[in-house]
Amino acid sequence: MKRVGLTGGIGSGKSTVAHIFEVLGIPVFYADEASKKLMNEDEELKNKIKKAFGNNAYLNGELNRKYLSDVVFNDHEKIKLLNSLVHPATIEGALHWMQGQTAPYVIKEAALIFESGSNKDLDYVIGVKSPVELSIKRAMARDNITEEQVKARMDKQMDAESKIRLCDYVIVNDEQQMLIPQVLALHEKLLELAAKN
Ligand code: ATP
Structure with a gap:
């Protein structure tokens, strides 16, 4: 495949x-959708995000999108840090999803x-x-x-x-x-x- x-x-x-x-x-694997889902559901990723950006990054277990986007807004280093956590999890999620597929591509x-x-x-x-x-x-x-x-x-x-x-x-x-x-x-x-x- x-x-x-x-x-x-x-x-x-x-x-x-x-x-x-x-x-x-x-x-088709939609990476943007998948990364949003992972940020809400993947406990390991959630813990990493909390450690890096504080417990306020989540509200009642749900990603506090407003807080996080305010924190990273126009801050290149913080965007890089967030991406360094989310991208590997999404890439791994895609590879795992691909292993379960049987189409020619x-x-x-x-x-x-x-x-x-x-x-x-x-x-x-x-x-x-x-x-x-x-x-x-x-x-x-x-x-x-x-x-x-x-x-x-x-x-x-x-x-x-x-x-x-x-x-x-x-x-x-x-x-x-x-x-x-x-x-x-x-x-x-x-x-x-x-x-x-
Ligand atoms: P993003 O990265 O911002 O999510 P995208 O590259 O996925 O964007 P789409 O959402 O597919 O882009 O397209 C942007 C908008 O343009 C959508 O509303 C879509 O319906 C419309 N659009 C895209 N291609 C065409 C087309 N050939 N004819 C008419 N409308 C189109």
């Missing part, structure tokens, strides 16, 4: 592309594949590329936030173009090219590669 990463910038269309692969019967959808080093565990990485202005417009509409808020989020990630350069395959999500034929072509290619070894 091949392990395939799916990444791209904020609002590029990663989740949209991942849903098309799911329609084709390919299992599986997909891990994650914004921070290269930033977290999880590309080391993957056979290929697909990048979703979309013009930055369009990504901003889509993220603004989806989350009902301002252009400045989207840009502030973007500033916290590796820039989308550098990410795309590191990918093995690229899906273009602009207003000209259709997603479904591109995903179908890549699906055929990945099935072929998975059948070879």
Whole structure:
């Protein structure tokens, strides 16, 4: 079974592309959702977060998202510390999930594949590329936030173009090219590669 990463910038269309692969019967691990679940349910991770950020990081056993985001807000070192706890747990969670799958290939959808080093565990990485202005417009509409808020989020990630350069395959999500034929072509290619070894 091949392990395939799916990444791209904020609002590029990663989740949209991942849903098309799911329609084709390919299992998808959503890293963002999984990390939120782990922060609420994984006792070992919860203890590490409490040790690093204080008991206020949890309220009645639930992650106190507001407290934690205030603490790490614009503090590069604290964000790094939080990521150093959450990323390994998420990577381990993905690997464990993959072991239970039987499809010819599986997909891990994650914004921070290269930033977290999880590309080391993957056979290929697909990048979703979309013009930055369009990504901003889509993220603004989806989350009902301002252009400045989207840009502030973007500033916290590796820039989308550098990410795309590191990918093995690229899906273009602009207003000209259709997603479904591109995903179908890549699906055929990945099935072929998975059948070879
Ligand atoms: P993030 O990293 O911010 O979670 P993402 O890369 O997963 O974003 P999506 O959530 O898939 O991006 O897409 C952003 C928004 O744009 C969504 O509301 C989605 O429905 C819409 N969108 C994405 N691609 C298209 C498209 N080709 N046509 C129309 N709408 C699209």
